[in-house]
Amino acid sequence: GAVVSQHPSWVICKSGTSVKIECRSLDFQATTMFWYRQFPKQSLMLMATSNEGSKATYEQGVEKDKFLINHASLTLSTLTVTSAHPEDSSFYICSARGTSGGANNEQFFGPGTRLTVL
Amino acid sequence: KQEVTQIPAALSVPEGENLVLNCSFTDSAIYNLQWFRQDPGKGLTSLLLIQSSQREQTSGRLNASLDKSSGRSTLYIAASQPGDSATYLCAPTGGSTLGRLYFGRGTQLTVWP
Numbered sequence: 203g204a205v206v207s208q209h210p211s212w213v214i215c216k217s218g219t220s221v222k223i224e225c226r227s228l229d230f231q232a233t234t235m236f237w238y239r240q241f242p243k244q245s246l247m248l249m250a251t252s253n254e255g256s257k258a259t260y261e262q263g264v265e266k267d268k269f270l271i272n273h274a275s276l277t278l279s280t281l282t283v284t285s286a287h288p289e290d291s292s293f294y295i296c297s298a299r300g301t302s303g304g305a306n307n308e309q310f311f312g313p314g315t316r317l318t319v320l
Numbered sequence: 321k322q323e324v325t326q327i328p329a330a331l332s333v334p335e336g337e338n339l340v341l342n343c344s345f346t347d348s349a350i351y352n353l354q355w356f357r358q359d360p361g362k363g364l365t366s367l368l369l370i371q372s373s374q375r376e377q378t379s380g381r382l383n384a385s386l387d388k389s390s391g392r393s394t395l396y397i398a399a400s401q402p403g404d405s406a407t408y409l410c411a412p413t414g415g416s417t418l419g420r421l422y423f424g425r426g427t428q429l430t431v432w433p
Contacts, residue, residue: 206363208363234419236420236421244425245409245423245424245425245426246364246409246423247423248420248421251420293361295363295364297364297421299419307419308352308354308366308369309354309366309419309421310366311356311363311364311365311366312363313362313363314361314362314363316361
């Protein structure tokens with residue numbers, strides 16, 4: 203299957219700082235990338251959908267000014283958690299879908315980024 | 321809104337058993353359905369993708385069936401092994417052009433030697 207990478211794999215930061223997480227599709231072009239958050243023992247919660255070259259679509263209850271998403275190319279999307287607080291500590295996972303076939307395409311997930319805010 | 325339920329929530333079995341993991345979803349207007357496994361602290365690994373027009377897909381010891389009209393999918397694992405221990409998630413793809421996935425809480429599987 204296709205490969206999606208995330209960087210960093212884990213990050214610890216102080217409250218009030220901003221953290222950027224990168225999601226890359228390594229061997230395919232991704233028109234659409236998705237960002238999820240997962241709390242311990244919970245399932246994945248979709249935060250936003252990002253399409254290359256356009257603004258991200260955020261799920262209800264997700265603050266777009268706090269979670270900035272940029273999808274500047276067909277292989278890279280970034281999530282920036284601005285002014286992070288301890289309650290933002292979570293496991294953030296991205297997924298990417300290829301350019302052909304539209305919504306029928308399989309989604310491939312990155313390995314996740316563990317964010318801990320002190 | 322699509323809701324996904326997976327039964328059982330947890331399963332602990334000795335190796336060698338054939339397993340059945342169930343998934344149900346409330347909105348049958350889906351494009352496809354994916355099964356994933358997630359190891360602790362890791363991302364998701366795609367196991368099988370079933371298009372809405374298909375009834376089943378097979379990969380090695382895994383077989384997934386889909387009954388779209390009744391909102392059900394089943395993952396069969398043959399001859400289970402300790403390496404199969406993980407959380408298994410099913411995720412139908414929604415009816416919008418964005419093709420978002422909807423996740424349930426998964427089935428936590430433990431296969432002991």
